[in-house]
Amino acid sequence: MSQNESPVMQQIVYLNGEYLPMAESKISTQDRGFLFGDGVYEVIPVYHKKLFAWESHLQRLKNSLQAIGIANPLTDEEWFALLTGLVEKHPWDDQFIYLQVTRGIQMKRDHMPEECITPTVYAYTNPLKPLDAKIVENGIKAITLDDIRWLRCDIKALTLLPNVMMKLAAKQQGADDAILISRDGTISEGTASNVFIVKDGNLITPPNGNKLLPGVTRTVIEKVAKGHHIPFIEKELTLTDLQEADEIWLTSSTKEAVPVTQLDGKPVGDGKPGAMWRHLRQHYQTYKAEFIAESA
Secondary structure, X not given: OOOOOXXXXXXXXXXXXXXXXXXXXXXXXXXXXXXXXXXXXXEEEEEOOEEOOHHHHHHHHHHHHHHHOOOOOOOHHHXXXXXXXXXXXXXXXXXXXXXXXXXOEOOOOOOOOOOOOOOEEEEEEEEOOOOOHHHHHHOEEEEEEEOOOOOOOOOOEOOOHHHHHHHHHHHHOOOOEEEEEOOOOEEEEEOOOEEEXXXXXXXXXXXXXXXXXXXXXXXXXXXXXXXOOOOEEEOOOEHHHHHOOOEEEXXXXXXXXXXXXXXXXXXXXXXXXXXXXXXXXXXXXXXXXXXXXXXX
């Protein structure tokens, strides 16, 4: 190795009580997460090495575990120590954590879980990069698709095959993502995001329920919007609402709010990221900066 070269950083993961190099982490082929997708996950943004909206992410994790009948394997303090320890083992100021809990290992493959299985806890972290400048300038393209997922989308479950299929379908049609239409004709969410529209100065999003994940970023946006006197409305949306919207956004923990500027091949509004999106994006960045300052 020359003097100008530096060693490649060894990425560390957490697995069942240990921090170890990612290349050395091993999970049993009999883990129910592998065989059945029997587990849940969380994605948590980290700014300036501080867990963002941690209490909300932790509560959603506990809600998901309870919904599928997995006993929470750690206390709140243990979860926090586990994840902050993982963050500190990496050099990036801004990161995103992927955290997964499965029901655990069961040697006999059976739909019925055995009692007293020990959950498998796995987590890793990657650098969190800001929204691409091209997206800030031009937004993204989306299509609408029928929502083919199950009826408990409020659980952040591992079983994401339908989401993958719909994301692939969007790509095959020249789009970046898809907005999903439920069986009852209402809008649920994106393939990995909540949906907002702007209409006549109002910020509107579907209400929480079993058709969509209760997004943490969605909650932060609600708080920021109300703090700056932006009308925030929860109500069912339809395809017509999307087609007549002044703006459409997709929100998630790693991308915050992304403007959709083309829907099903037609421009949204004037075909550019909207004024409300730019306005709220600035307030969101201020909210993050205040969080970082308070956490220092």
